[in-house]
Amino acid sequence: MSKVALGLAGAGGVAGTGAFAAYQGGLFSPTEKKETPTVRAVLAQGGYEVVSTDDKFKAFFTEFKTDNGFMEEVNKHKKDGDNLPSNDDQGRDALKALCASYLDSKDNLNNAIKWCVLRIQDKPLANSKTWRNIATGDTDKETWKTAFDSAKEGMIKIGVTGIESNTNSDKGYSVLKNWCSENKKRPVSTENKSLESNVISWCAS
Structure with missing residues (x-):
């Protein structure tokens, strides 16, 4: 090889x-x-x-x-x-x-x-979007809970660990936050097109 x-x-x-x-x-x-x-x-x-x-x-x-x-x-x-x-x-x-x-x-x-x-996080966001702040502890908990409610169905669909149909926003928001922190750093590539779309949809506002 x-x-x-x-x-x-x-x-x-x-x-x-x-x-x-x-x-x-x-x-x-x-x-x-x-x-x-x-x-x-x-x-x-x-x-x-x-x-x-x-x-x-x-x-x-x-x-x-x-x-x-x-x-x-x-x-x-x-x-x-x-x-x-x-x-x-x-x-x-x-x-x-x-x-x-x-x-x-x-x-x-x-x-x-x-x-x-x-990386995905290095790409300019369209429509005046900005990345949700990850390094904030729980000061913006409610914002992330709302984001989780919007992302939950998609997260279940792609099999994000820790997210099931009965996961509520009190538990799910931190999973989303960690998921965004990790996946924003993935490289822009053909293979990651679908991931990039989800990252922008769930991790930006």
């Missing part, structure tokens, strides 16, 4: 299983199969959206810089004299270089999905 195939198999936690199945099932032509595709090609075939703006690279660096594994990778692309933890602009540039190296490689797919592609 090629390095990209191994990377695809290991990317299941960030919705990479569909890409791996497509790779195995003949997404690429027989000629292409003879040569391992680049990470860029795999992401494009899977409908992933690569980070492209300076603002988003900077925001990603700021978010991920407390992750030791991330910093170990991004430090490989810092310039002499840079101090990335204390300078987000330098971190932005190093992350851009890191992602470029991933995209042109034939491995590193898992890291590329984690750090170089847009």
